[in-house]
Amino acid sequence: MLKSATDLRQYAHITLPNGMGVLVVEDLKSQKSACSATLHVGHFDDHDDCHGLSHLLEHLLFLGNASYQQANALSNFVAQHGGSINASTATEYTSYFFDVLSEQLDEALAQFAAMLSSPLLAEAYIAKEIQAIDAEYLLKQKDDLRRLYQVHKETCNPKHPFSKFSVGNNQTFGAFTPSQLKDKLHSFHQRFYQPANLRLCVVSQLPLAKTKNLIEKHFKHWQNTTPLENPEYPPLYLEHHLGLQINIEPLQHAQRLIITFALPSQHDFYRTKPLAFLSHILGDEGQGCLLDYYKSQNWATSLSAGGGIDGANFKDFNINLQLTQQGLTKVDNIVRTLFSYLQLISTEGLESWRLEELRVLNNLMWNYSEPLKPIDEALKLSHAMFDYPSEHYLAGDYLLDQPSVTLIEQMLALFKPQNMRLKLIHKALQTDKVARWYDTPYKTIALSSGRLADYANPPAITQLKLPQANRYLPDCSLVKNLQEEFKLPKRLVNEQGLELWFGQDHKFLQAKGDCFITFDCATSANGITTATHKRLWVALINEKLKQKYYQANLAGMHFHLYPHQGGFSLQTNGFSARQLEFCTQLLTQIVLSEDFAGSFEQIKANQLQALGNSLLNKPINRLFSLLAVLMQQYNYAPIDMAEIMFETQLSDILTTKDQLFASFYMEGMMFGNWGIEDTHEVLLKVKQFRREHQVNPPVKKGLADLRHVPSQIHHVDSQHPDDAVVCYFQAPSASIQDTALTILLEQLLATPFFNQMRTERQLGYLVGSGYLPYNQHPGIALYIQSPHQSAQQLLVAIHGFINEFRAQLLTYQEIWPSLKSSVMRQLSENDTHLSMQSQRLWMAIGNKDFNFEHQAKMTKVLEQLTFADIINFCEKWIKREQFGELILISSKNPKWQDSPSQQVIGSISEFKKTSNYLH
The missing domain is CATH 3.30.830.10 (Metalloenzyme, LuxS/M16 peptidase-like)
Incomplete structure (x- = not known):
């Protein structure tokens, strides 16, 4: 397996007898173990009559299985042992990934294997998770990226699975009973959730052999059920979907032009990377480049080149421009200038030194890139196992050992007006359609033969220049006199x-x-x-x-x-x-x-x-x-x-x-x-x-003191239909002990708060808690955003949870030692790269910790804390003894009634004038 020059980790790639591909990474610097499982299934595979099915299945996998029937069992387990878990459903792939303290990897893998292979798909939870997905869908209705994405789906080939509605909602699922959905989910799971369709990556400081044994122990019994199929997709765009301008009206103020060229899939070209070369030149921001010219004409303020959707049989190449007001009226000039620059690249820009420079830059990024967190590394590699042969799992994203001018020329030949889509995004554009699901106004306009001919024959622009050779390529030698x-x-x-x-x-x-x-x-x-x-x-x-x-x-x-x-x-x-x-x-x-x-x-x-x-x-x-x-x-x-x-x-x-x-x-x-x-x-x-x-002396950065005033509440205007509440609690002091207790309290309440508010009561999709210090003063935030419940109901629910939490806390005495140990381990985690270490040391200097011993002091305090200490601290929090409380409300209900015990903050500036500040 090709490794970078600075990679000291050990790797082992194996295939289990059931066909599951496994990559094990031994990383001695990691204090946690991380695991990611990626399956070759996504919303492209949704049933035509039930869009969002793959997304619903992703949710339900967390809610009980044949071996661990309790909902969120694995989520709770990793949270109690210093970790986290998440999942994502994309077009063609679905991933599940977690991290946990390494001594708990055995049990975590046992639960993970059961979760993936034998979900219960309980009808009661199917009904609840439909509400969660509907809340997620409603949340994204005001997201311009999602709204633009839907227009994209409606302006491509309707027979291509990209056109499917990926999220799902009450409407798509409401056509079926929970029992019918359970059958669909079971059939979908049996077809796609098979070990031969899965790639697993584990990153751990455990020895390779031990980790391999754990994986084999927990996954070898999982058997394939049906033969896997390789789908063949129709073209993403038909002829009338190209040579097109699409006017789109956003919610936010925007002045954007996205110029898209439709290209074939690039997966086979990973060692040649022709589009990386074109992105490198088109995206240059130096003097004389394309963006520099646009700025000089007052047409655009920023440009990015090379993004765009990609999949098994398609790749979009986007040139994304932020336009000025004048630029909105000069779209044809902007596009014509682009084709002039493309012509310059074609005639003068394909010199061998440019390809060599890109290869050198790629090697620098490859050999000296900052390591990812283990959980991010595992996720990335579980995807790479589908994209590259095993020898290039690590190098595939950077490898450029087969540069080809011929292939670049072939790609450039596809950068032509007839193969282009122009998306113009602004509030004042004419529209005549409304995209389904997200209500995005848009209009499609076929580019006239005159405009196409005009773009295809651009004038030469003498101000445009190709990038010069990079004079900053570094010397990578190390200093010898370490002291x-x-x-x-x-x-x-x-x-x-x-x-x-x-x-x-x-x-x-x-x-x-x-x-x-x-x-x-x-x-x-x-x-x-x-x-x-x-x-x-x-x-x-x-x-x-x-x-x-x-x-x-x-x-x-x-x-x-x-x-x-x-x-x-x-x-x-x-x-x-x-x-x-x-x-x-x-x-x-x-x-x-x-x-x-x-x-x-x-x-x-x-x-x-x-x-x-x-x-x-x-x-x-x-x-x-x-x-x-x-x-x-x-x-x-x-x-x-x-x-x-x-x-x-x-x-x-x-x-x-x-x-x-x-x-x-x-x-x-x-x-x-x-x-x-x-x-x-x-x-x-x-x-x-x-x-x-x-x-002058350092500026004293004041922090509002909430501890000696009544609970305060502030109402925030919002143009979003969801209601939301944030309750922030300021700890009694900034001492190390109060900081440690605040961190521990948040860790203890995080899982039950999420389970109760999100999984059981389905109050909203965005639900959670967090340790939130300001100016080094500790605090806790609890938050919920909901499309269905009023802010008044959300606040009542949060306060009700707090009042009942004291009794719940007693049930955590058994896991108290392991949770405390987990927090101590997290605080003492090794820096994974130089910049992380530098940032930590710089923050210590800013906090006047000139001996760099804050972590050691915190660990010592944590060791000495008892369960009685956290009980006492929790009781103070519940009674608001020495704790400050600040509530922020976003509500569409104008008849909100504030509690007499809450002090209303009307004017922010007045609040700042009258507050006492901690320094």
Whole structure:
């Protein structure tokens, strides 16, 4: 099996006697074991009279089987042992995946095998899960991506299974009784859920032989029932589905053009990757590229190339453009320019050095990519086992060892107007149809012979240029002088207003590193106007830097500039060879850049669109967004920022920029593949820069104190028909003990809350809990979003659960030791890659944990906690003793009656003015 240069894991690929393909990965760095099972079955296989059947079966597999009849038995088991479980149904594949502490892998695999092979399909749960799927469907009715997807389905060949309604709902299932559905589900399961149709991947630190034995023990008895068939699908598009413009009216404000070319399946070309080459050139963002030209004409602000649906006999290649207002009127010019650029690629862009450069870039990504979490790795590999031969399971996504100009030319020949679909997405377009299920207005317009001829004969555009050779390809050598004193970051500079830390990577030994620089600016405490101007300034800077350093990003050297409550931060990461120089160049650009006139209106319009569209987010997302606004002193509501953004002028941005740099506190860290001598020049430049500006102490980022006021409630406007509730509870203190107890309490209540609210009572599809700290102060959130129940009913249900939880908690005494142990293990999990380690160390510095011992202290406290401690803590929570409560409501019912015991938050700005803040 072909492995990357830095991959130290061991692999074994076997096929069980029943035909099930198995890949076992021995990863000594993993503290959990992860498993994914992928089956070659999806919504393409749904019965023609019962769309959504595969999705319904996916839900029901969790709800009891012949060996473990209790609903959610495996979900509960992995949750109690440090893990999680999920599933997804796609077009042609369905996956189930979980992780768990490795000592519990044996039992987890036993339950997993039973779940996959012998589901009960109980009629009572069939009826309940139909309600859950209907809630999921209703939730997505306001999702523009899903609404566009349905238009896509209605404008392709109706005989192709892509056209099927994949989710299902009350209508599709309501034509059958639960008994009839059980028969359908059983037949579907018998036909497709067979070991020969399944690929299993397990990632664990257990020895390969032990893991293989566990898999064989639990899966060898599962037998195939019927011969498997390889379906043959008709074409995705017929002739009249191409050479087409489709006008689509979205819910959110959008100005998009998606240019799609219909291509054959690319699965056989994985070693050649012709579309990766075309994406590489078409998606370039450097000077003279396609996007640069569109920006210069004020037609588009962003471009991505290469996405699109794919399957057994089709592949869409999308060029996705965010248009300006002017661009909406210049669609023909935009498309004509694209064909001019395609002609340039065809005549001048197929040089061998370009293919070689892409091969080198692919190798860099392959050999030095950051490892995934075990559960994500298992999921990815269980899919790869269907896509590639066993020797290329790991390398298939990156392999480019058979480059072919001929194949690229064959693909380019299909990039022609007659083989194209134009999707124009905007609210003001003419439409004459409404897509089923999601009520999306749209209109199809056949491209006239004149437009097709115009596109096919574009003029040459001299401003268009092909990308230059990438000058950022890295040197991947490692430093030789690792020093023990820098195994953890050490403070090298501690001057007034400046702290700089340095550490070396002793663990992963990759030619990479991470740099962090944060600015706490005195002016950040000035309020929402400054915060809004700062947001726009950062967006303008990002736009300039993104183009200037696009090739650096391609070559694995990345930057991230973002605003935060106290000011703004710059982070760079990736290959270390030129990164320190790169970071100082970026810093200089950030300080000196003031030439924003050419991009100001475009970027301002983008920011206004993003802020305005936040109103159309699903209710639960809006509630959590506004919870952060209410809790954090210098965090502001998008709608309020939009009002200020609308009036903002370029002069305001330049004034704010000067104010940000007028007085600030600066902190930074370099951690990775550098020697101490590599830092000297950076330290000198940063110290010199620091001394040229005034100093202020770090901005104190306040946290609203909820603990000594009545329960507070805030109503949030929503344009979504679902009701939603978030109940947030602020813990008594930020001490390590209260933090540990809050984490444990959330872990204990998570499973019963989900089971009761979602599985048994079917109050909604989006149901859950979470540990939610703000500014390092612990808290717990419980949430439900429902299309069927009112917010008043949801809040009553949440409070009812809390009041009854004390009695439930006593039943958990038996699993208390294992759950506590699981939390301790999760807190002490190994970093899986260098950037994860760097982020953890940087957060510790931000939290003033200069000895990097917070995890050790937390583990010690957890060891000492008793079940009596959690009982006492829970009782305080139930009685709201020293706990604060903040309730956020999104309701379509104007007659909501607040409880007299709840204090209503009307104005967010007034709440911020009158709140006491913890610092």
